[in-house]
Amino acid sequence: MLRKLLTALVLVSMVAVFFALPVLAESLSGKVEVNSWWTAGGEAEGLNALIKIYESKYPDVEFINATVAGGAGTNAKAVFKTRMLGGDPPDTFQVHAGHELIDTWVVPGYVQPLTDLYKSEGWTNSMPQGVLDIVSYQGDYWSVPVNIHRSNVLWFNKTIFTKYEITPPSNFDQFFEVCDKLKAKGIVPFVMGTKEGWEAGHVFESVLLGKLGADDYKGLWTGEVKWSDPRVTDALETFAKIASYLNTDHSALTWDEAGQYLLKDKGAMMIMGDWTNGWFMSVGFEDYGWAPSPNTAGIFLALSDSFALPKGCKNQENVVAWLKVLGSKEGQYGFNKAKGSIPARTDVDISDYNDYLKSAAKDWQKDAISPSVVHGAAASEGWSTEYKDIISLFVSKPDVSYAQKALITAAEEYLKK
Amino acid sequence: MKIPTTRILIYLILVLFTVFYIIPMYIMILTGMKSFSEVGLSTMWNLPRSLNFESFRLAWLGSAKGGFRGLxxxxxxxxxxxxxxxxxxxxxxxxxxxxxxxxxxxxxxxxxxxxxxxxxxxxxxxxxxxxxxxxxxxxxxxxxxxxxxxxxxxxxxxxxxxxxxxxxxxxxxxxxxxxxxxxxxxxxxxxxxxxxxxxxxxxxxxxxxxxxxxxxxxxxxxxxxxxxxxxxxxxxxxxxxxxxxxxxxxxxxxxxxxxxxxxxxxxxxxxxxxxxxxxxx
Amino acid sequence: MRLKRDKLMPILFIMPSVITVGVFVYGFISWTGFISFTKWNDVLPNYTLIGFENYRKLFANMRFQIDLRNTLVFTVIFVISCLLIGLLLAIFLDQKIKSEGIFRNLFLLPMAISFVVSGVIWRWLFNPGSIQLGNIGVNQLFEKLGLNFLTCGWYTDPKIGIIAVAIAAIWQFSGYTMALYLAGLRGIPIELREASAIDGADKWQIFYYIIFPLLRPITFGAIIILGHISLKIFDLVVAMTGSGPAFSCDVPALFMYDTTFRGNHFAQGASIAIILLLLISLLIIPYLISTFRKEA
Missing domain, CATH: 1.10.3720.10 (MetI-like)
Structure with missing residues (x-):
């Protein structure tokens, strides 16, 4: 009896120790410095949600939220790179999955592979192949994706559409019909903000996608389709035509300032990524509808924010713990709900997300996936920077043949590598 | 009394330039001292109704909730x-x-x-x-x-x-x-x-x-x-x-x-x- | 023996500075020059030489063409305005003005402030407002004063963006130009003016024939200083506007930073830096040579 009791006791204590161990291992201390460009509205809230989870799990770690301001990470990327070159890497940093991750960080050998982490956390099963593809290179995984955004969304003001009996245009002919109709009514048909330089490139990638389709659009970035293709010319001409329907103050506005036109019922449509949904939520605007941008139904132009682990980071254990939070169900649920994007994991319960996100999650499962160029998925940073510059100039100087020539030259340079 | 007119003109121009040089300073000090309820951009030029140093406090310490670091x-x-x-x-x-x-x-x-x-x-x-x-x-x-x-x-x-x-x-x-x-x-x-x-x-x-x-x-x-x-x-x-x-x-x-x-x-x-x-x- | 040591010591003491400047200025410039002839247009260094290819591409680049034009417009407006405002204020302050000290100190105050600070303030002052806010900043001030015709988009208007930046720079440096001229005016012996006045010259003639020629070296020096500041301008643009719509506020120094550290084009960035250095050298080297000759 006594022996039995003793054995039981030993067993119990062994089990207790077994369960206590991970708890012990979790008691981290020191610092962790997380670099991102999430400084606005919903995205900052999303980040805060993640920080809260991290801090409750590891109360002894000092969390340094090192954000660098600037839309689409324009300033942040330069800062991360200088630090990496100088040998003072942040503990972890935000990077768009895809070519931006692979070409800038993985190939030159600045970051550590995370394959073991993927296996131990079971992410290889909980993340879809489309996501795993854009974070892997030569058989290893290199960053932890937190979300999926869609780039090719046409947002519209429902009041205006109802008032003038307009249905969302599904191709460019319908789109221009709608534009003419609204223009005649004194409403700005299509709004855009071009202040930060990347916004025009963002709209144009949707136009390219609409003109070339999923496969040939991707072909532009892999070299299978030439930039001299007449459909590229067509896309540029179409974009120039779109630009003729714009709000005249576009160069003074950021994308969300331009979005004010929709809020005030003064503008009808805009093409912007689905962080717009998060922004609408944060300003309390509900009178909006959405559709795929013209001619891109069934295609999901995607981008994904992820975090990578630099070689030589100072607080390895604390960062790995952070990456685990990022990839966890709990983390992805909280982050994406606040930011207004869909989780990279497919097993997160999003039944209390808003309608747009639910529909986006559905599309994500069934649509053809194409990579966004402005947001780092389709091409290396050098190429996408050049692309952005060319299109940004094109808006103020719509010279189709010059722009196409410049795009061809850029493609030649980068495909050579 | 011919001289004073040119002198008045000179003073006038000097004062005008003084305004040009101190407007940014004026805005800087004024805005810092306003309370959050009266800092709207459209009331940029209005004088503060009471002294309040909340803006300085936030700029100095930052705000964890707001997600930014202080200076x-x-x-x-x-x-x-x-x-x-x-x-x-x-x-x-x-x-x-x-x-x-x-x-x-x-x-x-x-x-x-x-x-x-x-x-x-x-x-x-x-x-x-x-x-x-x-x-x-x-x-x-x-x-x-x-x-x-x-x-x-x-x-x-x-x-x-x-x-x-x-x-x-x-x-x-x-x-x-x-x-x-x-x-x-x-x-x-x-x-x-x-x-x-x-x-x-x-x-x-x-x-x-x-x-x-x-x-x-x-x-x-x-x-x-x-x-x-x-x-x-x-x-x-x-x-x-x-x-x-x-x-x-x-x-x-x-x-x-x-x-x-x-x-x-x-x-x-x-x-x-x-x-x-x-x-x- | 002592004599020899006395000859050696000075050289020994100035050597650290000479070597440091030699390496960190001349060595690094040569290094940058070398990079500009290589293929290093990716993250990892690639020192394959490709001749003037980066320069050829640079001059074909529309953003760089815009930058050069912006730099020209900025420099001309900035330098000329600073000189004119500085001279005008200096002459006025030299007229035995009451509380001259207060005026002078206020005019010079912006000089003590960082470009980043002035960039932040002027960004808000020149913010054109929006459909919800209406006019704000300077535009609102104009509206209140009934000067509506003066309201405009400032740095958000591609046509005049760079001028808005220039105004902020003029705000910062015209007081300084004033101080230079004022020191120059004070350096002109009073007897000289009085003598001319006795000779029957009127005020304007005294300025034109006596004072302006004596101020010429100051104007020359001010052009050198203001000119090299305007070619280098970076902080103010970054803090105030960034590249601006369609690069209307963009300058070569910012393009260099972007190209190098954002676009990973190190060789291309190096070539921009070298062009920038050459432009500034065109201004500075004749100046340095002339002062060197004067000394020797």
Whole structure:
């Protein structure tokens, strides 16, 4: 009896120790410095949600939220790179999955592979192949994706559409019909903000996608389709035509300032990524509808924010713990709900997300996936920077043949590598 | 009474320009003191109804809830950076100025001109090698690294300031001491150095102001939040959508404060530095 | 023996500075120059030489063409305005003005402030407002004063963006130019003016024939200083506007930073830096040579 009791006791204590161990291992201390460009509205809230989870799990770690301001990470990327070159890497940093991750960080050998982490956390099963593809290179995984955004969304003001009996245009002919109709009514048909330089490139990638389709659009970035293709010319001409329907103050506005036109019922449509949904939520605007941008139904132009682990980071254990939070169900649920994007994991319960996100999650499962160029998925940073510059100039100087020539030259340079 | 009309006109124009120069300051101080309920952009020009220092508090401490960092840490970084860098570069400048005026040798004028050139270069033309070199020296991203950079690129201006100052010290004094048997270091220690206070004041105030106000080196060498100087932190704070504009403006005032205080209390030396920075002798 | 040591010591003491400047200025510039002839247009260094290819591409680049034009417009407006305002204020302050000290100190105050600070303030002052806010900043001030015709988009208007930046720079440096001129005026012996006045010259003639020629070296020096500041301008643009719509506020120094550290084009960035250095050298080297000759 006594022996039995003793054995039981030993067993119990062994089990207790077994369960206590991970708890012990979790008691981290020191610092962790997380670099991102999430400084606005919903995205900052999303980040805060993640920080809260991290801090409750590891109360002894000092969390340094090192954000660098600037839309689409324009300033942040330069800062991360200088630090990496100088040998003072942040503990972890935000990077768009895809070519931006692979070409800038993985190939030159600045970051550590995370394959073991993927296996131990079971992410290889909980993340879809489309996501795993854009974070892997030569058989290893290199960053932890937190979300999926869609780039090719046409947002519209429902009041205006109802008032003038307009249905969302599904191709460019319908789109221009709608534009003419609204223009005649004194409403700005299509709004855009071009202040930060990347916004025009963002709209144009949707136009390219609409003109070339999923496969040939991707072909532009892999070299299978030439930039001299007449459909590229067509896309540029179409974009120039779109630009003729714009709000005249576009160069003074950021994308969300331009979005004010929709809020005030003064503008009808805009093409912007689905962080717009998060922004609408944060300003309390509900009178909006959405559709795929013209001619891109069934295609999901995607981008994904992820975090990578630099070689030589100072607080390895604390960062790995952070990456685990990022990839966890709990983390992805909280982050994406606040930011207004869909989780990279497919097993997160999003039944209390808003309608747009639910529909986006559905599309994500069934649509053809194409990579966004402005947001780092389709091409290396050098190429996408050049692309952005060319299109940004094109808006103020719509010279189709010059722009196409410049795009061809850029493609030649980068495909050579 | 013909004269007064032109004089009134002169005063009028001077006052008009005064308005031009102080409007930004006025906005800066005014906005910082408004309470959050009255800081709307459309009431930018209205006077505050009551004194409130909440904007300064937020700009200084940041807000974890708002997701932005305050400037306090960077303010201290700038202080730790600017004090040693100022002192060291003044010492270099003093020695160089001494040699270049009292111990001229064949080629010393050429050397001076070559050093001076370093004052005018666009630093873009050296930043790529600079980052690579600092990495090799293992000081990239650290305050000592940034001090090193400021000392090095401060050599031309501090040399110029001291050289221009020592030219006014009579060479006869030095020559006489040489005859009396004083050597190079002795003359510096007993004759030149005791006379150098104004030179040090000008050089140090100049270096203090320009190192405090520097942005490019801070951005390139120490962008990490742990060691970034205040100008880099301010630019980041001001670029952030979530930070209200009154907090940004309060941050701007905090950043501007040390050089403004130096200007108010030591303006005479500051002005002298300005003149020398521009025109030789 | 002592003589020899006395010859050596000065050289020994100036050597550290000479070597440091030699390496960190001249060495690094050569290094950058070398990079600009290589293929290093990716993250990892690639020192394959490709001749002037980066320069050829640079001059074909529309953004760089815009930058050069912006730099020209900025420099001309900035330098000329500073000179004119500085001279005007200096002459006025030289008329035995009451509380001259207060005026002078206020005019010079902006000089003590960082470009980043002034960039932040002017960004808000020149913010054109929006459809919800209406006019704000300077535009609102104009509206209140009934000067509506003066309201405009400032740095958000591609046509005048760079001028808005120039105004902020003028705000910062015209007081300084004033101080230079004032020092120059004070350096002109009173007897000279009085003598001319006795000779029957009127005020304008005294200025034109006596004072302006004497101020010429100051104007020359001021052009050098202001000119090299305007070619290098970076901090102010970054803090105030960034590149601006369609690069209307963009300048070569910012393009260099972007190209190098954002676009990973190190060789291309190096070539921009070298062009920038050459432009500034065109201004500075004749100045340095002339002062060197004067000394020697």
């Amino acid at each position: 306090s840490g960077s303010f201290l970084n700038s202080l730790w950076l600017v004090i040693p860098a100022t002192i060291i570069s003044a010492i270099f400048g003093s020695l160089n100025g001494y040699v270049l005026t009292k111990w001229r040798f064949y080629g010393s004028d050429l050397i001076f001109t070559m050093i001076l050139f370093g004052m005018f270069i666009p630093y873009q033309s050296i930043i790529i090698p600079l980052v690579l070199t600092l990495q090799k020296l293992h000081v990239y991203g650290t305050i000592p690294g940034l001090i090193l950079v400021h000392v090095i690129y401060g050599i031309p201006i501090s040399t110029l300031i001291f050289r221009n100052y020592y030219i006014t010290v009579p060479t006869e004094m030095v020559e006489a001491s040489k005859i009396d048997g004083a050597n190079f270091l002795g003359i510096y220690r007993w004759i030149i150095f005791p006379l150098s206070t104004p030179g040090f004041a000008v050089a140090m105030i100049w270096q203090f102001t320009s190192i405090w106000n520097d942005f490019l080196f801070g951005l390139i060498v120490t962008p990490n939040p742990a060691s970034q100087p205040i100008t880099v932190a301010l630019n980041n704070l001001a670029g952030s959508y979530i930070v209200q504009w009154n907090v940004q403006i309060a941050g701007a005032l905090l950043t501007a404060l040390p050089p403004i205080l130096v200007y108010i209390f030591l303006g005479k030396f500051f002005l002298r530095g300005l003149m020398q920075g521009s025109l030789k002798g």
